[in-house]
Amino acid sequence: MAHARFDDRVAVVTGAGRGLGREYALLLARLGAKVVVNDPGGALTGEGDDAGPAQQVVDEITAAGGDAVASTESVATAVGGQAIIGAATRHYGRIDVLIHNAGIVRRAPLTEMTAEDFDAVLDVHLRGAFHVVRAAFPVMCQAGYGRVVLTSSIGGVYGNHAVANYAAAKAGITGLSNVVALEGAEHGVRCNVIVPAAVTRMAEGLDTSAYPPMGADLVAPVVGWLAHESCSITGEILTAIAGRVARIVVVESAGVYQPAWTVDAVGARIDEIRDISNPLVFPVVPDGHGAHIGHSFAMAKGTQ
Template sequence: MTELRFDGRIAVITGGGRGLGRAYALLLAAKGCKVVVNDLGAPIKGDAADTSVAQQLVDEIKAAGGEAVADTNSVATPDGAQAIVQSAIDTYGKIDILIHNAGNVRYGTIRELSYDDFQSVVDVHLMGAFHLVKATHPLMCDAGYGRIVLTSSIGGIYGNNRCVNYGISKSGMIGLNNIAALEGEEFDVKSNIIVPNAVTRMADGLDTSLYPPLGPELVAPAVAWMCHEDCSISGEMITAGGGRIARCFIAETKGVYRPSWTVDEVDAAMGAIHDKQEVLDFGLHGHVGHLTHSFAMARSGER
């Protein structure tokens, strides 16, 4: 079996100095990738900085025989994201891989969360992703190659208490990923999402004593595969953690058709509407699949 390597590839990894980002950077560098390690070195709330964090990992990668450069710009602004991408261009001449992993956490219920805490998390996770994709995607399309990995969360797919800012950001990542995949399809630019399960600084304050091993190194191989030229998927979500790798996806039930509805008829049909015996997975071109299925039921009069 031929080893999947990244010789000649250039990767930008945000939040790359610690936790999951560090595991991604170390694995890619060990397999020949040149890495731009972007990290502000901020605490978990994202309200300070330690510019030595990124450089420490760069030094470690170089000591192991790899190639890397540090970057400490913020993903939270368009200018910061552009500067991160420019670091790759200035140092290595191109960008092949973008992994947006940078994140912060500020907890609070919908009732109590301040607008500042809401905006801070959305700016780093979701707006940071958009700023980076905006700066990177056109370059990849022009070059005829690219791999993008965005970071969502089970908190974005299923929700979680006291994390509305985080949940909105991670849900929004799904829409951004789908569009980046669709617009990159003809250029061999693939975009996918990692939904990681790992114990990092994000878990500070939680009781993890009964958890199985959830090290970042158990997530990194799935991310690296999504970054490789052999990656066969785009517009998808892969969850990884604790030794389990699985696909997450948005699906629909078959549904129920009537030429017209009353409120009472909706109530009576809700059991059939929820029937999961036939689950429809439309995939990357789901907007077409959804409409095709819906229109077909209307034309046939199928109930």
Template sequence: MALNEKRFDGRVAIITGAGGGLGRDYALLLASRGARVVVNDLGTSRQGEGADIGMAAAVVAEIRAAGGEAVANGDSVATAVGCAGIVKTALDTWGKVDILIHNATINRRGPFRDLSFQDFSAVLDVHLSGAFHLAKEVFPRMCDAGYGRIVFVASIAGLYGERNVAAYCTAKGAINGLSNALALEGLDHGVGVNCIVPAAKTRLVEGRDVEGFPPWGPELVAPALAWLAHEDCKASGKLLVSLAGRMAEAFPAETRGVFQPEWSIEDVAARSDEIFDRAHVETFSSVPRGFHEHLGFSFEMARAGTAND
């Protein structure tokens, strides 16, 4: 064991969508550092069709062959019943859940004008509803136990948008909001909640032109995810970007803005360059008081502007 090696001995982790791609690397890394892992994967296609628990079973076999502990689960993250089944697997096997990593994903590509509500809902069910149902199962338990780590998998598409994947963008963007809310509620209970914003060469990019990309395999992302899941990580309410060897923090920012005691449509138009001027920006961290700091900043500008009139 390396000096100061970050270990997960005694910790129980649930990792959804761990039968391949990024999830597989997450599972293998945590297990190699001592975590007991529920490897969840329904075994669907990229579009969420079909089912094959063999994908999860294969990862479990890898972990066990390397001397680790793992169990396969094939329940769907898209339903409350399925999420309860995933958590029950951890509780029945090891009696607790210390770490939740919600990585399961599907995508339905196509222009928004052709996107059916059925496809839209299917994508949201896996990403956003899955995050909700899993968190409902584990978050109260973690708070009662005084410890927990939750990592939701967000996306560059959720931050900045992307063509022809409106449902995916919507779901991934909303996950960040849920993460921030839980980070605040878990603050006094030892429960850290963060998002990772990864990108890697997996089957989700099949069919896309990635010729000329630098190395960007899942193994370059897994350490970032593992750090967010570790007991030594005290960060909460963060967006950790990881792809192709680059790691960074993403966060909301605002222009400083301008104040007037009264506005007309014409005033907004006339001052739009000032409003959108990014020469000076303000940032507010969700934890511990970003919401209130935002209000305070805006109100102070209003008070100062009124006093100067």
């Protein structure tokens, strides 16, 4: 069986100086990709900068015979996003793969979270995703090929305590990815979300003593497949945690139709409304939005 390779492909990995991003960059480089290693090198909370982490990963790649360049711009601004993608097109003349992994954490209960901390996290995770996607997407569409992998989290799917900013940003990633998948479909550009879990710098302060093995190496191959030309899906969410790889989907119940509703009627039928024993899944591509509306309209017309 042929082994997946990335020869002649150019990949940009944000937040690649440490943790998961570093593992992604090293894997793609080992498999032949030319890699832009992006990381401003700031603290976990986003303050400061240090060119060292990105350059260290580049040095590791080149020492092993690979090809990589460092980028220390921040994804948090549109100018930074353009510069990061520009590093790929300037050095290598193209961009085939974009993995947005950059992130910061500023924890606080909702009753204490400041607007500044909320915005700072959205700037890196969600707006950062838009900034790099906005710069890369037209180039990919023009080339007729692209693979985009955006990073959500368990917190973005299910929520968690003291991370309203992080959860909101990560939930927003899914909506952005869906639009990239829809608009990219006719241009050969596929976009999916990874929901990773690994013991990295973001786990600081957590008791991980009872965790099973949760290295970044258990996540990287999943991201590698999503970034590869053989990736056969788009508009989907995969999770990778402690060796388990699974798909996450949004489901709907079949639903209940009435020609008119009252507050009491909703309460009386809430068990039927919530019944997901026969769940509906509307794939993002080719038209989950339209399928959702079509199912609802069919019930209203009595044809469903």
